[in-house]
Each structure stands twice: as structure tokens, then as C-alpha cells.
Amino acid sequence: MHPIFVLYRKSCLLFLKNKVAVVITFLVPIILIYLFGHVFGLYRTESGPSGIRIAVVNQSSEPAATELIDALRKEKAFRLVTEAENADGTKRPLTEADARAAMHDNKYRYTILLPPDLVRENAIGVHLKFLSDPRNEIESQMVNGLLQKTIFTNVPQLLGKSLQLQAKRLIGQENLTAFNRTVADAVANHFGGDREKIYQSISGGDFGIGALTSHKKGQSTEGSAGLRRLDTTAGSNPGNAAPAAVPASPTEESTTEKKAGGFLSRIVSFETEQVSGKQVSNPMAARTVGGYAVMFLLFALSGSATSLFEEKRSGIFQRILSAPVRPSHILWGRFFFGMTLGIVQLSALFLAGKLFYHLDLWPHLLPLAVMTFAAAAACTAFGMFVAAVSTSPDAANGLSTLLVLTMSAIGGAWFPISMMPEAIQRFSKLTLVYWAVEGYTSIIWAGQSLLEVLPTVGILLGIAVIVMLVATWCFQRNKMFE
Amino acid sequence: MLTIKSVTKRYGDLVALNDVSLEIAPGEFFGLLGPNGAGKSTLMSLVSGLRAADSGDIFVSGQNLRDASGPLRHELGLVPQSIALYTDLSAQQNLELFGQLYGLRGKELRRRVDEALDAAQLTERRRDAVKTFSGGMQRRLNISASLLHRPKLLLCDEPTVGVDPQSRNAIFDHLQRLNREGITIIYSTHYMEEAERLCSRIGIIDHGRILALGSLDTLLAQLPFEDEITFPAKTETEALAGELGALGEITTIDGTHRFRPPAGFPLSRFFALAEARSLSPRLFTSRRPTLEALFLHLTGRTLRD
Numbered sequence: 208m209h210p211i212f213v214l215y216r217k218s219c220l221l222f223l224k225n226k227v228a229v230v231i232t233f234l235v236p237i238i239l240i241y242l243f244g245h246v247f248g249l250y251r252t253e254s255g256p257s258g259i260r261i262a263v264v265n266q267s268s269e270p271a272a273t274e275l276i277d278a279l280r281k282e283k284a285f286r287l288v289t290e291a292e293n294a295d296g297t298k299r300p301l302t303e304a305d306a307r308a309a310m311h312d313n314k315y316r317y318t319i320l321l322p323p324d325l326v327r328e329n330a331i332g333v334h335l336k337f338l339s340d341p342r343n344e345i346e347s348q349m350v351n352g353l354l355q356k357t358i359f360t361n362v363p364q365l366l367g368k369s370l371q372l373q374a375k376r377l378i379g380q381e382n383l384t385a386f387n388r389t390v391a392d393a394v395a396n397h398f399g400g401d402r403e404k405i406y407q408s409i410s411g412g413d414f415g416i417g418a419l420t421s422h423k424k425g426q427s428t429e430g431s432a433g434l435r436r437l438d439t440t441a442g443s444n445p446g447n448a449a450p451a452a453v454p455a456s457p458t459e460e461s462t463t464e465k466k467a468g469g470f471l472s473r474i475v476s477f478e479t480e481q482v483s484g485k486q487v488s489n490p491m492a493a494r495t496v497g498g499y500a501v502m503f504l505l506f507a508l509s510g511s512a513t514s515l516f517e518e519k520r521s522g523i524f525q526r527i528l529s530a531p532v533r534p535s536h537i538l539w540g541r542f543f544f545g546m547t548l549g550i551v552q553l554s555a556l557f558l559a560g561k562l563f564y565h566l567d568l569w570p571h572l573l574p575l576a577v578m579t580f581a582a583a584a585a586c587t588a589f590g591m592f593v594a595a596v597s598t599s600p601d602a603a604n605g606l607s608t609l610l611v612l613t614m615s616a617i618g619g620a621w622f623p624i625s626m627m628p629e630a631i632q633r634f635s636k637l638t639l640v641y642w643a644v645e646g647y648t649s650i651i652w653a654g655q656s657l658l659e660v661l662p663t664v665g666i667l668l669g670i671a672v673i674v675m676l677v678a679t680w681c682f683q684r685n686k687m688f689e
Numbered sequence: 690m691l692t693i694k695s696v697t698k699r700y701g702d703l704v705a706l707n708d709v710s711l712e713i714a715p716g717e718f719f720g721l722l723g724p725n726g727a728g729k730s731t732l733m734s735l736v737s738g739l740r741a742a743d744s745g746d747i748f749v750s751g752q753n754l755r756d757a758s759g760p761l762r763h764e765l766g767l768v769p770q771s772i773a774l775y776t777d778l779s780a781q782q783n784l785e786l787f788g789q790l791y792g793l794r795g796k797e798l799r800r801r802v803d804e805a806l807d808a809a810q811l812t813e814r815r816r817d818a819v820k821t822f823s824g825g826m827q828r829r830l831n832i833s834a835s836l837l838h839r840p841k842l843l844l845c846d847e848p849t850v851g852v853d854p855q856s857r858n859a860i861f862d863h864l865q866r867l868n869r870e871g872i873t874i875i876y877s878t879h880y881m882e883e884a885e886r887l888c889s890r891i892g893i894i895d896h897g898r899i900l901a902l903g904s905l906d907t908l909l910a911q912l913p914f915e916d917e918i919t920f921p922a923k924t925e926t927e928a929l930a931g932e933l934g935a936l937g938e939i940t941t942i943d944g945t946h947r948f949r950p951p952a953g954f955p956l957s958r959f960f961a962l963a964e965a966r967s968l969s970p971r972l973f974t975s976r977r978p979t980l981e982a983l984f985l986h987l988t989g990r991t992l993r994d
């Protein structure tokens with residue numbers, strides 16, 4: 208058996224005996240990738256957080272306010288707090304003072320105030336007050352987004368009301384009444400229904416949707432067909448598909464409402480897009496998996512390279528090198544071990560990524576394999592380099608922690624480098640993490656072929672060769688193998 | 690078996706070996722006796738090919754180490770000064786690994802591993818991690834691991850450091866048995882008792898120089914005295930010690946006066962002096978001088994500083 212292979216097998220054996228190393232190399236990154244997925248909402252099926260406590264203080268007399276609260280209650284991300292407890296244990300509606308005190312005590316971090324002027328006369332939109340604890344900016348951004356989504360999709364009446372108020376401000380109450388009457392008449396003439404009811408709901412901001420749907424109950428008129436037509440302009444059923452007999456079932460009603468909500472949410476679609484985050488999930492997942500995998504691989508490999516010091520100190524190198532073994536055999540044995548560890552670890556983490564985020568791996572198997580090979584080589588060389596330039600295991604550990612964290616941060620393992628100042632971005636490309644993460648993202652997200660990622664692969668292999676040469680030179684200089 | 694010719698080795702400015710020459714015949718049990726930092730390990734590392742000498746040549750079985758280090762390594766076995774084992778691996782895994790590095794495999798490897806475990810008296814603990822072993826057990830395995838490939842020349846660098854007397858005796862027996870079977874052994878130590886007990890020939894080394902070389906008897910014959918009288922350093926013996934200084938060599942180490950009278954000095958004269966001061970004869974011990982005394986005589990220092 209060749210000494211390189213004997214030494215390689217020894218490294219594998221020692222690694223498997225070292226439970227801490229195994230946990231750090233495989234378990235910790237998998238758990239972290241899982242957790243970070245939750246934080247960034249990378250899951251395709253169900254995105255976002257759950258059970259965030261939110262206090263709701265209702266100061267508005269608007270009936271839509273109650274509807275809004277009910278809608279918020281249905282949002283699974285939130286757990287609403289609407290009542291405070293009196294000293295005698297009875298409950299009372301939450302006041303702003305209660306909420307502020309509770310937030311101060313860190314009982315919850317968010318409060319939604321529905322002020323008396325929930326629907327203002329001088330501005331379009333719904334006026335809400337959102338109190339958040341600035342301690343967690345990311346979370347409050349997320350909660351903010353979810354709130355907007357809930358408001359836009361579930362309580363369209365509020366927006367309609369707001370529009371009505373605007374109209375009143377602009378054209379005056381009389382003109383508005385006249386306008387609403389005209390519209391109500393027109394609707395009733397064309398689609399049938401109770402003139403007065405339609406008028407009431409239009410001036411209530413409902414645009415007649417709710418009135419029409421309730422009006423439709425028990426009656427099969429063209430009204431429902433007309434409504435459908437309105438809805439299909441936003442792209443669903445063909446208008447003439449409405450049969451004469453539309454069953455007046457609750458199901459029908461709810462789907463219609465949903466469509467109406469969908470219609471309105473399309474008006475503000477750019478808002479909801481951001482929070483649902485389906486389109487951003489993949490590149491972020493590829494980045495998260497790739498970035499964390501590479502980071503932990505760097506830790507694992509530089510950690511294992513520091514065992515060179517232990518082997519030197521204990522005299523094992525003396526024993527090995529007095530046998531027919533050359534220093535280059537030791538280095539090659541380690542290199543192949545590092546490659547194996549890297550390939551196994553990266554593969555395991557990407558499989559975990561597939562499990563958690565449904566990363567598309569199979570169509571890109573070949574470029575992924577080549578990229579993994581190159582990334583493992585570069586990481587292995589880095590581990591050797593850290594051991595080679597250090598004088599003691601402690602120095603090596605310190606140096607590797609510093610370098611790995613810096614490289615991961617500026618190389619874009621944690622977040623896209625575009626989020627960083629330009630001055631720092633210029634250094635990103637000097638890190639192997641950058642190239643590994645770029646490579647993985649462009650394969651999994653952009654679907655690049657092997658040919659397209661070859662330059663990145665080449666750069667990583669180039670880094671591996673250069674770093675390895677420097678490491679070998681340093682080993683010789685500091686007489687690691689004497 | 691081994692010829693060392695004018696070998697010099699420097700670490701920067703420090704001269705670790707200074708023009709060392711040695712000739713070791715096949716079958717010898719050669720002792721290299723010297724204090725810490727004398728250059729023993731450095732000499733071992735040069736002979737085992739881990740380092741190159743700055744000048745001079747080393748021949749093993751007539752071949753210069755510089756020219757043919759590869760095949761010569763099969764003839765050499767090095768027992769490093771420290772426990773050169775993977776302590777997370779089991780005894781058996783260690784032995785298999787080091788055996789494989791010498792190209793052993795299959796049945797032959799298994800047989801030699803069994804033998805080595807047996808010699809180290811570790812057959813029953815073969816599957817236990819080395820880190821669970823006592824110091825003595827680790828030392829025994831450290832030696833056995835260097836014997837798997839059956840070297841002709843075994844270099845033992847202080848193989849009994851930190852070992853209890855019982856394990857030490859087991860190691861001595863093992864090495865002596867190997868030597869009887871024909872293996873040439875170079876044994877470095879700073880314990881003169883070990884060198885005296887084991888070695889057929891001894892070299893005394895200090896500051897990178899071989900100060901004396903020969904069998905125990907020839908070495909001791911270099912001393913200008915035949916006896917050494919020791920007595921405790923107390924107030925009542927001070928006057929005597931002062932007087933003896935004029936008659937021979939006297940040194941005081943660890944509360945003990947050591948008087949070395951010149952050859953031919955009549956002991957009766959010494960006891961007369963002691964009697965004159967009413968000192969009990971029981972305070973005095975007379976004995977044959979040891980290598981320790983020789984080292985002291987040569988360097989003015991003790992082996993253990």
C-alpha cells in the first residue's frame with residue numbers, strides 16, 4: 208500500500224473518531240442552514256415566521272377595523288393580543304398605554320394602533336400606527352410587510368373607503384352622492400339588484416362587490432356574470448362561463464371574495480411580492496447553503512490541518528519520516544483527505560438544502576460536482592496554508608477563525624455582497640468564498656452549464672494550486688517536517 | 690553497523706553536535722549518556738535520516754546515508770523520545786498503520802502486530818485507545834511500534850522517561866532479549882544506572898561533544914581515583930570537609946560531601962582524620978565511583994541539572 212494511501216486512511220479514521228469534528232463539519236452547518244432558512248423565509252411551501260406576538264389597540268369606530276383585526280387573527284404568522292388584564296383578573300380592551308408599557312417590559316415587540324382616523328379624509332390609504340421595538344430591525348421589516356399584505360388582501364373595503372373619502376374631498380359631498388347614485392343606478396340597470404343597497408355599499412367604499420355577492424344569494428341573475436366579468440379582467444374565468452343557475456353556496460361566495468381580494472392585491476402587487484418572496488427563495492437558498500457549507504468546510508479543514516502541530520510535537524512525524532515516507536507523502540495524504548472531507552461535506556449540505564428548500568440539484572449534477580471538486584481543493588489548500596504560516600496550533604486556530612469569518616463575510620457567504628459598501632466589495636473577489644458562492648449560485652439559481660462556470664472553477668483551482676505552493680514553501684521554511 | 694565520521698550539526702548559531710565520530714559494531718548495545726540538551730536526540734535524528742548533517746558522514750551497513758536513504762530506512766528503527774502514537778486510535782490500529790508504512794500487509798502484518806502487542810504485554814488492551822493507557826503501557830507500545838519491520842539497528846531515544854520501575858524492568862528485559870537476538874541498539878539516556886546496567890559500551894556526550902567512550906570498566910579507569918567516600922554535609926563535618934580539600938577532590942551536591950581521594954590514598958588515613966573529630970564511621974560510605982562521578986570529573990557538573 209502506498210504511504211500516501213496509508214496516511215490518507217489514517218486521517219479519515221482520526222476524523223471519524225473525533226466526534227466534535229464530525230459534529231462541527233456536518234451537524235452544525237445543517238442545523239444552521241435549517242435555521243437561517245427560517246429567518247430568511249427560504250421555504251417554498253410555507254414562508255415566513257409564525258406566532259409573532261402582536262398587540263392590537265383599536266381606537267377606531269370603523270366597522271372595517273374589526274374586520275381588519277379578524278383578518279390579522281387569521282394570519283398564522285401573528286398571535287394577537289387585544290386585551291389587557293385588570294388587577295382583579297378581568298379583561299379589558301387594550302389601550303395604547305397598556306401596549307407601550309408591555310412593550311417596555313418586552314412582553315411583545317409590536318403593536319398596531321388603529322387610530323380614530325383609521326381612514327383619513329386627506330390621504331389615500333389606511334392610516335395605521337405601527338409600534339415596533341427597534342432591537343430587531345429585520346423582524347420588524349418582515350412584520351411590516353406581512354401587515355401590509357394582510358391589509359391589502361383581506362380588507363379591501365378600507366381602501367375603498369379611503370378612495371371614497373378622497374373623492375368627497377376632491378369633488379364635494381353632493382357631487383359624490385350624485386356620482387355614487389349614478390353608478391348604483393347603472394349597476395342596478397345593467398346587472399339588476401337593489402338600487403338602494405348598491406348605493407349604500409358603494410358609498411361605504413365597497414364598490415358594490417360585497418353587495419353584489421350577497422345580492423346574488425338565492426337569485427340567479429346576470430349580476431353574478433357581470434361580477435365575474437369584472438373579475439376576469441384580472442385574468443381568471445371567461446366571462447360567459449357563468450351559467451344561469453349559479454348555486455348560492457357559501458363556497459361560491461368565498462371564492463368570489465377571494466378573487467376580489469386578489470384583484471385588489473394586484474393593484475398593490477409589488478408590495479405583496481416582496482413578502483411572499485417566492486422568487487427570491489432560490490438564489491438566497493443556494494447562497495445560504497453554499498456559503499455556510501464553504502465556511503464550515505474551511506473551519507473543519509483548517510482545524511484538521513492544525514493537527515499537524517500535534518503530530519510534530521508528539522514525535523509522530525519522526526516516526527513516520529524515519530520509515531520510507533517523504534514529507535510530500537504526508538502532505539498529499541492530507542490533501543486527499545481534505546478533498547474527501549470537502550466533497551462529502553459539500554454534498555451532504557447540498558442534499559440538506561434540497562431537503563429544506565427543494566434546491567434543484569439533479570438537473571445540474573455535473574457542474575455541481577465539478578464546482579464541489581474545485582471548492583474542496585481550494586478549501587483544503589487554505590487549511591494547509593493556515594497551518595503552514597502559523598507557529599503553533601493556537602496561532603493557527605486564531606488565524607483561521609479570523610480569516611474564515613472575514614472571507615465568509617466579504618465573500619458573500621452570509622448575504623449578497625451587493626449589500627456591502629463598495630470599498631469592501633472590491634476585496635470580495637480576493638476570497639475563495641466569493642468564487643465558491645458565486646459558482647454555486649450561478650449553477651443552482653441561474654442554471655449555468657458546466658461550460659459557463661468553467662472560469663469560476665478555474666479560478667478556484669488556481670487558488671488551490673497557488674495557496675498549496677505557498678503552504679509547501681512555508682512548511683519547508685519553518686521545518687515542519689524535521 | 691554504524692559509522693559516524695566528524696559529524697557537525699548546527700541550529701542557527703547553536704552547535705548541537707560538534708565533530709562527533711563514533712563506530713558501532715553489529716550486535717552492540719551502545720549507550721549514549723548525557724544531560725539535557727547534550728545533543729542525544731539530534732544525533733538520533735541524523736542517524737535516522739530525519740535531518741541532514743551540516744558536515745561529516747554517516748554510514749549504515751557501509752552505505753552513506755546521503756546517497757541511499759530510502760532502502761536503509763528498513764534497517765533502522767527509531768523509538769522517539771516522546772510517545773509518537775495516535776492516542777485516539779487503538780494500540781492495534783497504531784501498529785497496523787506504522788507497519789503499513791513499511792509496506793507490511795495481510796497475514797504478515799497481522800502476525801507482526803500480534804507479536805508486537807505480545808511483546809508490549811498489551812494483547813488484552815489491543816482494541817483500547819492509546820490515550821486510555823498508563824504511561825508505562827504507552828512507552829512499551831512506543832517501542833514495539835518501532836520494531837514491526839524488524840530493524841537491524843534500533844535507536845532508542847530515552848525510552849523510559851516517566852516510567853515506573855516495574856515497567857522499566859520489562860522494557861530493559863525486552864531490549865536485552867532483542868539485543869541477544871542480534872539487533873544492534875543505541876540507547877540514549879541521562880540515567881547513568883541505565884547505561885551501566887544495559888550497555889556494553891557507553892559514550893558520554895555533553896554540549897555536542899563525545900567526552901569519553903568505552904566499556905564501563907575502561908571509562909571508570911579514566912578516573913584518577915578508585916573510591917568515592919560520601920558523607921552528609923553537617924556542621925560537625927564541615928571541618929573535616931575543609932581538611933579533605935587539600936588531600937583530594939571534594940564536591941558538595943544536595944547536602945552530601947563527595948570525597949575522591951587520589952589513587953593509592955590509604956583509607957586508614959581518612960578514618961584516622963574522622964576519628965580525631967569523633968565522627969561516627971556510620972556517617973561514611975565508601976563505594977566504587979560511578980559514571981556520575983566520571984561525568985562530574987569531566988565536566989564539573991552532574992548529569993541531572
Ligand SMILES: Nc1ncnc2c1ncn2[C@@H]1O[C@H](COP(=O)(O)OP(=O)(O)OP(=O)(O)O)[C@@H](O)[C@H]1O
Pocket residue numbers: 700703705723724725726727728729730731732770879
Ligand atoms: N529544532 C531545533 N531547533 C533549534 N535548536 C534545537 C532544536 N532541537 C534541539 N535544539 C538544541 O540543540 C541542543 C541539543 O538538543 P537535543 O534535543 O539533541 O538534546 P538531548 O540530548 O536530546 O536533550 P534531552 O535529554 O533534553 O532530550 C539543545 O541545546 C537544544 O536546545
Ligand SMILES: [Mg+2]
Pocket residue numbers: 729730731770846847
Ligand atoms: Mg532528547
